[in-house]
Amino acid sequence: MAEIRKSEGFIDWLDQRLAVKAFMRVMMTEYWIPKNINFLWAMGVVLVILFGVLLVTGLLLLMYYKPDINLAFDSVNYTIMQEVEYGWLWRHMHGVAASATFLIIYIHLFTGIYYGSYKKGREMIWITGMVLFIAFSAEAFSGYMLPWGQMSYWAAQVITNLFSGIPVIGDDVVIWIRGDYVVADATLTRFFMLHVVLLPLVIIVVIAVHFYSLRFPHVNNQDSVEFDFDAESKKFLDGDKKESKVVPFWPVFLSKDFFVVGFFMTIFFALVCYHFDFAMDPINFEPANSMKTPAHIYPEWYFLWNYEVLRGFFFDIGGMAAMDIGLIAFVIANIVFMILPFLDRNPMNTAPAHKRPIFKYWFWLLVCDMIVLTVYGKLPPTGMNAWVGFVAAVIFLGLFIALPFITKHEAKGDEQ
Amino acid sequence: MATCQKRRDFIGMALTGVTAVGGVCALGAMKKSWDPLPSVQSAGFVTVDISTIQEGEARSFQWRGKPIFVLRKSADTPKNAKRDVVIGEKIFTLVIGLCTHLGCIPSYDAKKKSFICACHGGVFDASGINTFGPPPRPLDIPPFKISGETLVLGEEGEEYKKLIAKKA
Numbered sequence: 001m002a003e004i005r006k007s008e009g010f011i012d013w014l015d016q017r018l019a020v021k022a023f024m025r026v027m028m029t030e031y032w033i034p035k036n037i038n039f040l041w042a043m044g045v046v047l048v049i050l051f052g053v054l055l056v057t058g059l060l061l062l063m064y065y066k067p068d069i070n071l072a073f074d075s076v077n078y079t080i081m082q083e084v085e086y087g088w089l090w091r092h093m094h095g096v097a098a099s100a101t102f103l104i105i106y107i108h109l110f111t112g113i114y115y116g117s118y119k120k121g122r123e124m125i126w127i128t129g130m131v132l133f134i135a136f137s138a139e140a141f142s143g144y145m146l147p148w149g150q151m152s153y154w155a156a157q158v159i160t161n162l163f164s165g166i167p168v169i170g171d172d173v174v175i176w177i178r179g180d181y182v183v184a185d186a187t188l189t190r191f192f193m194l195h196v197v198l199l200p201l202v203i204i205v206v207i208a209v210h211f212y213s214l215r216f217p218h219v220n221n222q223d224s225v226e227f228d229f230d231a232e233s234k235k236f237l238d239g240d241k242k243e244s245k246v247v248p249f250w251p252v253f254l255s256k257d258f259f260v261v262g263f264f265m266t267i268f269f270a271l272v273c274y275h276f277d278f279a280m281d282p283i284n285f286e287p288a289n290s291m292k293t294p295a296h297i298y299p300e301w302y303f304l305w306n307y308e309v310l311r312g313f314f315f316d317i318g319g320m321a322a323m324d325i326g327l328i329a330f331v332i333a334n335i336v337f338m339i340l341p342f343l344d345r346n347p348m349n350t351a352p353a354h355k356r357p358i359f360k361y362w363f364w365l366l367v368c369d370m371i372v373l374t375v376y377g378k379l380p381p382t383g384m385n386a387w388v389g390f391v392a393a394v395i396f397l398g399l400f401i402a403l404p405f406i407t408k409h410e411a412k413g414d415e416q
Numbered sequence: 417m418a419t420c421q422k423r424r425d426f427i428g429m430a431l432t433g434v435t436a437v438g439g440v441c442a443l444g445a446m447k448k449s450w451d452p453l454p455s456v457q458s459a460g461f462v463t464v465d466i467s468t469i470q471e472g473e474a475r476s477f478q479w480r481g482k483p484i485f486v487l488r489k490s491a492d493t494p495k496n497a498k499r500d501v502v503i504g505e506k507i508f509t510l511v512i513g514l515c516t517h518l519g520c521i522p523s524y525d526a527k528k529k530s531f532i533c534a535c536h537g538g539v540f541d542a543s544g545i546n547t548f549g550p551p552p553r554p555l556d557i558p559p560f561k562i563s564g565e566t567l568v569l570g571e572e573g574e575e576y577k578k579l580i581a582k583k584a
Binding site for chain 2: 154157158161162164175176177178179180181182184186190290291292293294295296297311313314321322323324326380381382386
């Protein structure tokens with residue numbers, strides 16, 4: 001053990017026992033961030049704040065929520081909304097933050113794609129980020145079910161039924177996941193466990209890994225220029241702050257982040273106080289009824305693109321059942337972003353999309369296609385809508401099939 | 417020294433073995449904890465009276481938490497010998513009312529004489545055969561037994577076995 005001397009103060013006392021000064025240097029004051037990045041790089045910190053909001057409001061809701069099919073609906077819609085002081089605030093903050101988290105995740109994700117931040121040494125950041133996306137999706141889905149409303153009940157019924165697509169054991173797996181032949185009390189209590197304990201733990205661990213993986217290849221920048229972080233940070237420490245291309249995470253970079261967070265939180269609380277229902281479905285204010293399906297089922301807005309890929313294939317092709325094609329497409333849609341670093345075959349070019357000759361069209365086509373999928377995911381799948389959904393789903397898959405060829409071609413152009 | 421190393425290897429392997437066996441058993445126990453409870457599994461048999469169903473009317477009952485559709489076919493509804501349940505002169509379609517795509521409940525449209533699932537646009541004819549959309553197979557037939565004009569759901573009667581045999 002190191003020699004412990006009489007401390008000069010509280011921080012020094014802690015430093016002798018936990019090395020807090022070294023920790024702060026590595027994590028904050030000497031964690032270097034490039035100067036040439038824009039507000040889109042603040043989305044990570046916005047997400048951290050949102051996750052904090054979800055955690056704290058979740059704890060407050062947890063004190064009154066009852067995970068029982070006979071009590072759940074009223075514990076949310078009566079006890080929390082009417083009786084608990086400020087219960088409405090926690091609920092609306094929790095609900096709006098869930099939606100906002102996905103909005104910011106999508107911005108975060110498309111920023112990464114646009115600036116090529118998934119490439120060349122940053123694969124682990126990208127993959128852990130996509131693991132987080134999947135964990136958040138599971139968290140959102142399990143939480144959506146808890147108020148036991150009509151739409152959340154049927155969403156749970158439909159999503160758990162997806163597992164029946166697994167060959168041979170599918171139907172048994174569905175019963176196993178639900179703990180009953182239909183979505184019932186056993187399903188509610190286990191989803192409750194997932195939502196409040198297991199998945200938040202997983203998310204916290206993966207967030208830690210995501211941050212850790214960011215410390216080595218460093219943050220990408222707007223112009224994708226490579227520079228020597230050691231040399232640049234030395235300049236900064238030597239007092240040449242103007243010449244240096246980097247700033248420390250704390251306090252310089254975070255001060256800019258806090259501005260973005262402040263701006264975002266203004267909008268967030270405007271939504272919470274005046275438009276808390278923008279992400280809430282009226283059908284979910286009817287108690288769940290296992291004997292009656294709502295006329296039209298659709299998920300929350302952030303899963304619509306995925307949902308439309310699932311149901312886009314509505315006719316059999318070459319002896320394959322429409323349902324199986326849809327399921328396969330759905331599974332591909334869920335994992336294809338994760339392997340993006342390996343689909344982009346242009347190793348040289350980490351430039352932002354607007355500087356890449358072909359990739360820029362690919363990127364904007366992807367964004368447009370996902371917007372189309374999202375819009376049509378909410379519309380009834382009949383007549384013309386079904387065909388638009390089909391074409392958009394095919395384009396979505398096609399884009400990812402084409403990506404390796406496009407980027408390979410692009411790479412050849414770069415060499416010339 | 418050599419014997420000592422051997423002894424350590426043995427202790428290491430023994431420890432690994434015990435841990436592995438314990439781990440597998442624990443996983444098995446965890447899997448079983450997620451299985452449906454005995455009280456759920458035994459919620460098996462329901463008796464329903466179908467004598468009052470009118471021609472062309474579809475009624476739904478609940479069995480194991482699932483909706484069961486009983487449609488009494490009218491004279492102009494197409495028949496399907498492979499799926500019809502005949503009691504005297506009455507002809508019924510008896511199916512589990514969950515779309516075989518993702519498990520939503522379709523509704524019976526008497527005019528079009530078909531079960532229509534709004535969720536993903538699946539359509540089944542009056543015999544429960546899938547005619548349009550993503551559903552991969554006809555609506556399932558629940559196990560049933562006929563006694564007079566009542567049905568016992570959950571019990572595999574003669575008629576049920578015949579229907580299942582015809583399918584195969």
